[in-house]
Amino acid sequence: MNANHHETSASARGRQVTLRSAAELADALPFVLGFHPTDSVVLVALHGENGRFGGRIRLGIPRSPGEWDSTADHLAEVLVDMCAKRGTPPDGIVGFLCQDPGTGETAREVHERLRPFAQRLRTACGALDIPVYEVLCISGGRHFSYCCPNPHCCPPEGTPLALGGTSVMAAAATYAGIQVRGSLREMEARFKPTGAPGDTEQRAALDAAAADIVPRVVDGADEEGRARLRETTLALAGRLLNRFAGPQLRVGADGTRRGQAAIDADDDALVDHSDAAALILGLQDRLTRDRLAEWMEGAEGAAAGRLWRVLARRCVAPYEEYAAAPLTLAGWAAWSTGDEPTARVALSLALQADPEYLFARLLHQACNEGLDPETLRTCLRQERETRAAAEQAAAAPARGARTRIRSRGGRPARPRPALPRAAGTARRGRGAPGVRHVGRAATRPGGPAPHPGGRRGTRSGR
Numbered sequence: 001m002n003a004n005h006h007e008t009s010a011s012a013r014g015r016q017v018t019l020r021s022a023a024e025l026a027d028a029l030p031f032v033l034g035f036h037p038t039d040s041v042v043l044v045a046l047h048g049e050n051g052r053f054g055g056r057i058r059l060g061i062p063r064s065p066g067e068w069d070s071t072a073d074h075l076a077e078v079l080v081d082m083c084a085k086r087g088t089p090p091d092g093i094v095g096f097l098c099q100d101p102g103t104g105e106t107a108r109e110v111h112e113r114l115r116p117f118a119q120r121l122r123t124a125c126g127a128l129d130i131p132v133y134e135v136l137c138i139s140g141g142r143h144f145s146y147c148c149p150n151p152h153c154c155p156p157e158g159t160p161l162a163l164g165g166t167s168v169m170a171a172a173a174t175y176a177g178i179q180v181r182g183s184l185r186e187m188e189a190r191f192k193p194t195g196a197p198g199d200t201e202q203r204a205a206l207d208a209a210a211a212d213i214v215p216r217v218v219d220g221a222d223e224e225g226r227a228r229l230r231e232t233t234l235a236l237a238g239r240l241l242n243r244f245a246g247p248q249l250r251v252g253a254d255g256t257r258r259g260q261a262a263i264d265a266d267d268d269a270l271v272d273h274s275d276a277a278a279l280i281l282g283l284q285d286r287l288t289r290d291r292l293a294e295w296m297e298g299a300e301g302a303a304a305g306r307l308w309r310v311l312a313r314r315c316v317a318p319y320e321e322y323a324a325a326p327l328t329l330a331g332w333a334a335w336s337t338g339d340e341p342t343a344r345v346a347l348s349l350a351l352q353a354d355p356e357y358l359f360a361r362l363l364h365q366a367c368n369e370g371l372d373p374e375t376l377r378t379c380l381r382q383e384r385e386t387r388a389a390a391e392q393a394a395a396a397p398a399r400g401a402r403t404r405i406r407s408r409g410g411r412p413a414r415p416r417p418a419l420p421r422a423a424g425t426a427r428r429g430r431g432a433p434g435v436r437h438v439g440r441a442a443t444r445p446g447g448p449a450p451h452p453g454g455r456r457g458t459r460s461g462r
Contacts, residue, residue: 022154026136026143027162029096032056034341036183037098043075043121045083045090046133054090055083055370061099061117068117072124080128082369093125095135107140107158118146182260187345190264191312191327198273199316205273206280206319213281226285233282236275237292237307243270244303267310276314283311283325289359293329294380296336305333312349324354332363336373343367 019025030036032044032053041061045054057079062071076093083090097114101107118135125132135146142158181187193199215221216229248263283289295304308330315323331346344367350360366376 022134022136022143022145022148023159023162025094025134026096026138029098029138030180033058035181035187035345037096038100038183038185040096040098040184041071041075041117041121042096042098043079043125044094044096045079046092046094047083047088047090051092051133054088055079055086057082057368061097061114065116068120072117072120073127075121076124076128076130080125080130085369090130093130093132095121095132096138097135098138101140107142108144108156110139111137111144111158115146122146181341184345186260187342188349190260191309191323191330191346191349193313193316202273202276202314203316203319205277206314206316206322209274209277209281213278214284217281217285229282230285230288230291233279233285233288234291236279236282240271240275240279240307241295241300241303244306245299248306264309264313267306268313271307271310271314273314276311280311280315280319280322280326283329284322286359289325289329290383293332294384296333296377296380298337301333301337305330305337308333312346315353321354324350324357324360327353328357328360328363331360331367332376335363335367336377340367 019028029042033042033056037058039061040058042056042058044056046052047054057075059071059075062068079093080090095118097118099110099114101110114137118137121135122132133147137144137146138161139158141161143161144156144158145154148154193202213229216225244267249266250258250263252258283292292304295301308326311326312323312330315326327346327350331343331350334340334346335343344364347360347364347367350357351364354360366373
């Protein structure tokens, strides 16, 4: 199977819309997923007599036809199991194969090339006693049916897709506030290095930072040195986050709407190469990453999502694997702030960067199963409050030592002479020199789920 990871979600939001034809079904797909899928196979569960949309699953189309059988079986099993866990097994399934023509290839040839895969999807679902009512191929701005034999409604040459924003589904989605964020390829590109000349400078900065930071985050590194690095990384992240507090400039001086590439370039300019390198490498420490996962709500969560996206774009070769940490944080920030399509894309890319990255796997599964992120938000809030309380308690003795001692008459008494201290002992209310109290870091996000840890390679556990 290829490196793509499947994506699922719970029921669709918004008004109920009746889809009466293959054309309307094809037009509804981007609104169901939140983006236009590219090079993707999508299965959508249907429930009840009216075929209400339920769970859905997306996976990259395997390049090798030899993988189609196992992929079809896997998709069918995962979708049915997911729906069964939510208490409503599917009564039917519709499928989509979305792939643009290659060089010298027509949309109709794509349709015929993928026909065996479509048939295998039907038999895989049938083996689970779930009928497949339709499988559509979407390619080159046209859709083709693998199930309808009527050439009048589903001609062999395909049917052009409806113009954007003109269908009943588009109108209902607009009313419900559902947005289509472009194509999957475009969404993924916003998390990847641009290949610009600046990539060379970023690579040099990562090389220089790695020589200093990597020895302090590898397994078996000195814990005191790792703690100092953790404090330095958290302070750097806080300074950088403040730069993203302002709104993005979406309209230019001439009143025209700016493109997404220009807006992302503005964000890139807020972080220089050395700071990006230091934060990327510092995020390889699991406790540091878990602390920064607390930036998850409101304006803070939105600003953090922009920062993590910038860092993901700075993970140039050969540091692609290090993108798993900022991509996972970007996915969590997006999911926590209500942007599920972006969350799935970011978490899927995190798993492509490092398939064993446990925190990304847990978040990806939870998001796909339609769980409420509030469970994890509550856990992280408690961690932050516990740490703040511990820091406040540690500061209390110092405040008590400064309390003025009053005489019986109400006037301040003269301070008593200090008792001599033994050499090497700390003053009252102060810790040992150079030691700062650090509260309990955020661990075990997700409650009963496994800790997002694990050890791999030369980096600390995730």
